[in-house]
Amino acid sequence: MTASSNEPLPATRLPIYRNAFDFERLIREFPLPDVFEQTVWRWSPERIRALQEERFLRIVEVGWKNPFYRRRWSAAGLAPGDIRSLDDIVKLPTYNSDDVKESLEARPPFGDFHDVDIADLPARGPLKMQTSGGTTGAPRPTLFDAWAWEAQAVIGARALYIQGARPGDVIQIPMTASLANAGWLSYKGCHDFLGMLPLTTGSGVVTSSRQQLEIARRFGTSIWHCFPEYLIRLAQASQDELGRDVRDLKTKFLRTYLGPDLDGSLRRELEERWGCPAYDAYGTNEISAGAFECQARDGLHFMEDSVYMEILDPETGQPVAPGERGNLVATVFFRTLPPIIRYNLRDLGRLAHSGRCACGSHFRRMDHFLGRSDAMVKLRGVNIYPMACLPAVRSDARTTGEWLCVVERVDVAGVPRDEMDVHVEVRRDAASRDGLREALEKRLKDDLGVVVRVRLVDEGALAELANTNGREGKPRRLLDRRPAFQPQQGQP
Numbered sequence: 001m002t003a004s005s006n007e008p009l010p011a012t013r014l015p016i017y018r019n020a021f022d023f024e025r026l027i028r029e030f031p032l033p034d035v036f037e038q039t040v041w042r043w044s045p046e047r048i049r050a051l052q053e054e055r056f057l058r059i060v061e062v063g064w065k066n067p068f069y070r071r072r073w074s075a076a077g078l079a080p081g082d083i084r085s086l087d088d089i090v091k092l093p094t095y096n097s098d099d100v101k102e103s104l105e106a107r108p109p110f111g112d113f114h115d116v117d118i119a120d121l122p123a124r125g126p127l128k129m130q131t132s133g134g135t136t137g138a139p140r141p142t143l144f145d146a147w148a149w150e151a152q153a154v155i156g157a158r159a160l161y162i163q164g165a166r167p168g169d170v171i172q173i174p175m176t177a178s179l180a181n182a183g184w185l186s187y188k189g190c191h192d193f194l195g196m197l198p199l200t201t202g203s204g205v206v207t208s209s210r211q212q213l214e215i216a217r218r219f220g221t222s223i224w225h226c227f228p229e230y231l232i233r234l235a236q237a238s239q240d241e242l243g244r245d246v247r248d249l250k251t252k253f254l255r256t257y258l259g260p261d262l263d264g265s266l267r268r269e270l271e272e273r274w275g276c277p278a279y280d281a282y283g284t285n286e287i288s289a290g291a292f293e294c295q296a297r298d299g300l301h302f303m304e305d306s307v308y309m310e311i312l313d314p315e316t317g318q319p320v321a322p323g324e325r326g327n328l329v330a331t332v333f334f335r336t337l338p339p340i341i342r343y344n345l346r347d348l349g350r351l352a353h354s355g356r357c358a359c360g361s362h363f364r365r366m367d368h369f370l371g372r373s374d375a376m377v378k379l380r381g382v383n384i385y386p387m388a389c390l391p392a393v394r395s396d397a398r399t400t401g402e403w404l405c406v407v408e409r410v411d412v413a414g415v416p417r418d419e420m421d422v423h424v425e426v427r428r429d430a431a432s433r434d435g436l437r438e439a440l441e442k443r444l445k446d447d448l449g450v451v452v453r454v455r456l457v458d459e460g461a462l463a464e465l466a467n468t469n470g471r472e473g474k475p476r477r478l479l480d481r482r483p484a485f486q487p488q489q490g491q492p
């Protein structure tokens with residue numbers, strides 16, 4: 001006899017998660033990984049565009065009900081009904097993180113783009129808040145309702161499935177389940193929608209590299225998901241601390257974020273050290289898993305049924321010609337709280353390879369994430385992207401591969417002049433530093449088209465400043481010390 005025999009129970013009044021969204025409808029709109037792989041993933045470009053148009057028009061209706069978009073769209077002279085097709089998307093104004101910041105200040109803590117106040121929380125059901133990494137100012141919140149939280153997990157799981165993950169795989173996720181989104185997305189995707197065993201070991205700060213490797217060996221980790229800097233650190237720690245080649249782990253693949261690895265050197269290093277493929281991905285807390293590589297590793301496919309990506313000229317805001325570099329501008333189809341409609345991510349990308357991929361999909365691809373457009377420095381008339389230092393820094397085995405560009409305004413005989421120093425870490429075991437600085441300066445001048453100074457620093461010296469010590473988030477490559485470029489708040 002148990003207390004819960006057959007006696008009827010009162011219904012709960014709590015806003016419980018499983019009642020907060022229609023699961024069957026969700027997986028019809030955003031098919032599960034194996035179903036997706038046989039259907040939407042293989043659709044013709046025309047059919048994909050028709051789906052995008054339908055979803056776009058639906059999200060525009062949501063936008064008109066939202067004070068942030070209504071205000072901005074009305075100010076641009078638009079009225080409901082003016083947007084009739086996906087081609088009309090260019091009529092809608094874009095917005096960026098500065099507009100989000102303004103919205104947050106005007107209506108704290110979530111901003112009118114969310115249209116939610118603290119007092120509304122009980123009625124809005126279970127919500128989850130994630131934030132941007134805060135690499136450029138105060139972290140920006142993005143709320144997830146149950147629908148968006150599930151949808152992003154399905155979408156993340158699809159990318160893993162296309163890359164070859166299958167039920168029973170053990171995935172190690174050395175990322176902390178913090179306000180940053182990637183670790184959560186990864187955990188939920190592979191656990192809820194792929195039947196994999198996630199080992200949520202947390203970043204290197206939580207679980208040391210040596211422990212990470214011991215856990216992997218003991219429980220048979222077959223896939224890793226984390227930032228490339230940490231994967232290299234793990235490979236090195238395996239050698240230094242355990243005296244074992246990390247290739248002994250027989251890893252199936254690495255899921256990571258290669259960034260602007262234009263000459264492929266970062267990928268080569270990862271793949272050689274680990275002895276398995278490394279798949280690139282691109283995402284933010286607003287768009288989730290926005291783009292990912294398939295097994296062909298020939299560009300990052302946009303997740304076309306979930307996020308519509310445009311590439312716009314940073315100066316004119318107009319669409320660039322195919323193959324030209326521009327800002328990634330996202331419209332998200334699986335979110336209504338907040339809607340994301342023409343959000344200028346100010347991350348640079350370039351559409352590559354029109355036509356069908358070797359994997360069989362027509363999903364459009366970008367060749368690389370090319371760095372942040374607001375991280376560009378104009379130095380004596382030349383546009384410089386700090387990420388463009390990567391090939392030079394990695395060209396000499398004596399560096400650790402880590403660098404930080406420091407820009408300062410100096411006074412040369414009464415004339416202000418901007419100078420950039422590139423701080424480069426030198427490996428502790430480098431036999432000598434002879435000629436290293438000169439070689440790097442020469443290569444950087446060739447690559448950047450302008451003279452910069454190189455300062456050699458000891459291994460680990462940039463860990464805090466450049467965020468390369470295995471902590472959360474992307475490494476930082478630019479420190480702008482010019483007075484006009486000082487962040488107002490929140491900068492680490």
Ligand SMILES: [Zn+2]
Nearest residue numbers: 294296357359
């Ligand atoms: Zn492909």
